[in-house]
Amino acid sequence: xxxxxxxxxxxxxxxxxxxxxxxxxxxxxxxxFGYTGLLNFGQAGFMAVGAYGFAVPILSFNAxxxxxxxxxxxxxxxxxxxxxxxxxxxxxxxxxxxxxxAAEIIRYIVTTNSMTAVTGSANGLSAFTGDFYALNPIPPxxxxxxxxxxxxxxVWVRIVAWALVIVACLLVWMLxxxxxxxxxxxxxxxxxxxxxxxKNVYAYKMQALxxxxxxxxxxxxxxxxxxxxxxxANYGTELTFYLYTALLLGGMxxxxxxxxxxxxxxxxxxxxxxxxxxxxxxxxxxxIDTSQAGQVxxxxxxxxxxxxxxxxxxxxxxxxxxxxxx
Amino acid sequence: MLxxxxxxxxxxxxxxxxxxxxxxxxxxSPSGSTSATAEGQDPDGPTNxxxxxxxxxxxxxxxxxxxxxxxxxxxxxxxxxxxxxxANGSWSIGVPEQGAFEVELDESTLPDGVALAENQQNPRTVxxxxxxxxxxxxxxxxxxxxxxxSFLSTLTERAVAGLSFGMLLALSAxxxxxxxxxxxxxxxxxxxxxxxxAVLAFGFSALGxxxxxxxxxxxxxxxxxxYLQDGVLWKPLRRRGTGxxxxxxxxxxLAVAVRYxxxxxxxxxMQQLPGAQSPTLEFGPISIPRNTLISLFVSLxxxxxxxxxLLRTRIGKATRAVADNPSLAAASGIDVDRVIxxxxxxxxxxxxxxxxxxxYYRPGVSxxxxxxxxxxxxxxxxxxxxxxxxxxxxxxxxxGLFVEISTIWLDADxxxxxxxxxxxxxxxxxxxxxxxxxxxxx
Numbered sequence: 001x002x003x004x005x006x007x008x009x010x011x012x013x014x015x016x017x018x019x020x021x022x023x024x025x026x027x028x029x030x031x032x033f034g035y036t037g038l039l040n041f042g043q044a045g046f047m048a049v050g051a052y053g054f055a056v057p058i059l060s061f062n063a064x065x066x067x068x069x070x071x072x073x074x075x076x077x078x079x080x081x082x083x084x085x086x087x088x089x090x091x092x093x094x095x096x097x098x099x100x101x102a103a104e105i106i107r108y109i110v111t112t113n114s115m116t117a118v119t120g121s122a123n124g125l126s127a128f129t130g131d132f133y134a135l136n137p138i139p140p141x142x143x144x145x146x147x148x149x150x151x152x153x154x155v156w157v158r159i160v161a162w163a164l165v166i167v168a169c170l171l172v173w174m175l176x177x178x179x180x181x182x183x184x185x186x187x188x189x190x191x192x193x194x195x196x197x198x199k200n201v202y203a204y205k206m207q208a209l210x211x212x213x214x215x216x217x218x219x220x221x222x223x224x225x226x227x228x229x230x231x232x233a234n235y236g237t238e239l240t241f242y243l244y245t246a247l248l249l250g251g252m253x254x255x256x257x258x259x260x261x262x263x264x265x266x267x268x269x270x271x272x273x274x275x276x277x278x279x280x281x282x283x284x285x286x287x288i289d290t291s292q293a294g295q296v297x298x299x300x301x302x303x304x305x306x307x308x309x310x311x312x313x314x315x316x317x318x319x320x321x322x323x324x325x326x
Numbered sequence: 327m328l329x330x331x332x333x334x335x336x337x338x339x340x341x342x343x344x345x346x347x348x349x350x351x352x353x354x355s356p357s358g359s360t361s362a363t364a365e366g367q368d369p370d371g372p373t374n375x376x377x378x379x380x381x382x383x384x385x386x387x388x389x390x391x392x393x394x395x396x397x398x399x400x401x402x403x404x405x406x407x408x409x410x411x412x413a414n415g416s417w418s419i420g421v422p423e424q425g426a427f428e429v430e431l432d433e434s435t436l437p438d439g440v441a442l443a444e445n446q447q448n449p450r451t452v453x454x455x456x457x458x459x460x461x462x463x464x465x466x467x468x469x470x471x472x473x474x475x476s477f478l479s480t481l482t483e484r485a486v487a488g489l490s491f492g493m494l495l496a497l498s499a500x501x502x503x504x505x506x507x508x509x510x511x512x513x514x515x516x517x518x519x520x521x522x523x524a525v526l527a528f529g530f531s532a533l534g535x536x537x538x539x540x541x542x543x544x545x546x547x548x549x550x551x552x553y554l555q556d557g558v559l560w561k562p563l564r565r566r567g568t569g570x571x572x573x574x575x576x577x578x579x580l581a582v583a584v585r586y587x588x589x590x591x592x593x594x595x596m597q598q599l600p601g602a603q604s605p606t607l608e609f610g611p612i613s614i615p616r617n618t619l620i621s622l623f624v625s626l627x628x629x630x631x632x633x634x635x636l637l638r639t640r641i642g643k644a645t646r647a648v649a650d651n652p653s654l655a656a657a658s659g660i661d662v663d664r665v666i667x668x669x670x671x672x673x674x675x676x677x678x679x680x681x682x683x684x685x686y687y688r689p690g691v692s693x694x695x696x697x698x699x700x701x702x703x704x705x706x707x708x709x710x711x712x713x714x715x716x717x718x719x720x721x722x723x724x725x726g727l728f729v730e731i732s733t734i735w736l737d738a739d740x741x742x743x744x745x746x747x748x749x750x751x752x753x754x755x756x757x758x759x760x761x762x763x764x765x766x767x768x
Contacts, residue, residue: 086751089757093570093712098753101701101705101746102750105746108740108743109740113453122424122453123426241579241581288590296590299587299590302581302584302585304579305576305578306576310563
């Protein structure tokens with residue numbers, strides 16, 4: 001068993017673009033759930049809207065990169081408004097059910113055969129990131145970042161992804177410190193008290209839903225970049241639940257919590273996979289095969305989510321007083 | 327009270343085997359016959375892909391007579407599989423991944439005097455749409471045109487199917503609604519309770535038990551899972567005073583853990599319960615699969631029993647009292663924890679039964695089957711009104727009917743979308759649901 005390689009592989013996940021995408025999407029959930037108390041179970045839907053909103057214009061009408069990004073963001077804002085109108089006046093579990101249903105609606109619609117020409121149905125879309133990589137200022141070649149060797153595309157996508165994470169974190173941090181953030185946190189603590197102060201709770205909730213949703217769709221775009229493909233199967237309800245696990249690991253009412261949570265989530269997934277596969281190949285574990293080892297990891301994710309919620313709902317960084325539920 | 331509980335179980339035990347009346351008919355399933363041919367196959371020869379879980383299948387019949395030994399090939403995505411039709415005319419080719427495949431029937435292998443009907447594309451392209459099994463039929467015989475059913479008979483067929491589907495949704499939805507009503511928990515792991523019922527039924531019958539024994543045992547297993555869940559997880563959490571939102575997230579963690587545990591032991595392939603292929607019954611112009619009809623009557627009977635228990639017995643009254651106001655119920659001497667435990671047990675049994683019926687309805691058992699209808703169950707419960715038992719029933723039937731009838735106009739792969747859209751629209755105009763009360767929505 002090659003421990004050095006397993007650990008290096010796990011460390012590599014810390015800066016991978018997928019981790020950045022998870023961090024962005026979980027940050028969006030932190031705005032929704034951690035700060036405003038909105039139980040959005042449809043973040044996968046926002047990511048799908050971002051990914052398809054980005055890929056479809058490029059492939060269907062050759063839209064330039066900035067236009068495609070704007071379309072993706074616009075689509076997710078519209079999606080947030082449509083979701084918010086029926087649910088933001090209702091109790092938290094209604095929002096949960098409607099958002100999870102809406103995310104599934106999006107997935108069914110992009111999977112349907114009648115839309116194959118636009119969305120590629122179950123196979124999804126690919127080859128739409130040409131414009132993005134054409135912007136790459138880094139000369140071709142092999143680069144070593146510590147122990148990790150990568151080509152110019154890898155470096156470029158990592159720089160962009162993590163720059164977006166940093167910008168998003170700064171933005172959320174400033175917003176939460178602003179009067180807007182105080183109102184939103186007030187809504188989380190006691191909606192009626194905020195309403196009594198004359199604030200339009202509905203409007204604030206809607207703004208928070210849109211903001212978190214925008215972060216989700218940026219995450220969706222970042223998620224597609226290293227793969228140069230978008231497939232509907234990636235945007236099932238499980239994605240949202242993994243994002244919640246990452247968010248709760250780090251701490252849901254913090255700015256850095258989602259980022260650290262996403263890093264930890266992927267490092268732990270990679271580590272358990274490496275160790276289990278290694279143990280199986282070396283013959284230490286004989287009663288399961290490698291595909292079952294992959295499933296053990298997700299059993300652990302579910303158990304982690306339960307234990308976190310029961311024993312440390314504030315996560316690693318969080319403050320127990322700042323929970324969306326008391 | 328114990329007598330009442332025993333009555334529930336007796337009813338469950340008694341009613342479940344009725345589904346299985348079909349097991350006596352020798353209906354070889356296509357998956358069974360292909361795996362048999364796979365064993366004798368030359369490993370280097372053409373494969374029928376029996377090791378894959380995604381399958382393209384169909385049945386070849388000429389004027390009702392099955393055709394054996396007709397060669398059918400599927401090519402696409404760099405893969406090629408071929409198979410011969412079995413004695414009952416069925417064929418099935420496994421493919422390594424979902425996508426578009428070209429399916430061709432080798433017309434030279436057809437018996438003399440039999441030809442493809444006009445307008446039958448050969449080869450034709452089939453595309454997977456979310457499900458792991460797609461069916462394509464080659465119609466044979468000269469001058470056969472696609473049968474044009476009248477709209478009314480199609481509508482009736484869809485309505486009966488929808489009613490059957492809605493009733494099996496209602497089984498799970500009633501349990502979910504009872505749990506919500508008594509504990510306030512929106513249980514996201516209910517889908518896994520549905521899966522567990524079907525998987526246990528498959529497991530027990532794979533052990534060699536007859537379906538008459540395997541299905542009731544699976545329902546008992548579901549009840550035991552409900553008992554265990556409440557005892558190990560939910561009761562301690564209620565004692566700690568955990569809020570509803572954290573409990574909801576705990577139920578999600580449980581759902582993920584259970585789903586992958588089932589996948590771990592059961593595998594990703596689609597399996598069939600005994601008697602999954604049922605004959606189609608003809609009522610004049612309307613034809614309905616027998617299992618669908620049996621499933622309809624079983625769920626109807628079980629729901630009637632639950633209704634009588636809730637309305638007529640002391641424990642039923644106590645359950646409704648706890649659902650209405652737990653503190654007041656406790657103050658008037660009702661053992662709230664015991665009622666909740668009973669609700670979990672009943673909910674688990676009902677969900678397991680719903681899972682078994684769902685496995686016959688689709689047909690097939692897979693590790694994620696519960697997850698696939700969880701949202702429809704939620705839609706039924708929300709439509710009817712969260713926490714109301716009869717609302718859950720009405721809502722589920724509406725969802726079932728809507729899902730099936732919408733396939734007349736909508737593509738089959740969009741049929742769940744309609745139901746979910748309806749749920750969101752109803753929340754817009756009547757957030758408390760059809761039978762819900764205003765005060766519950768907060």
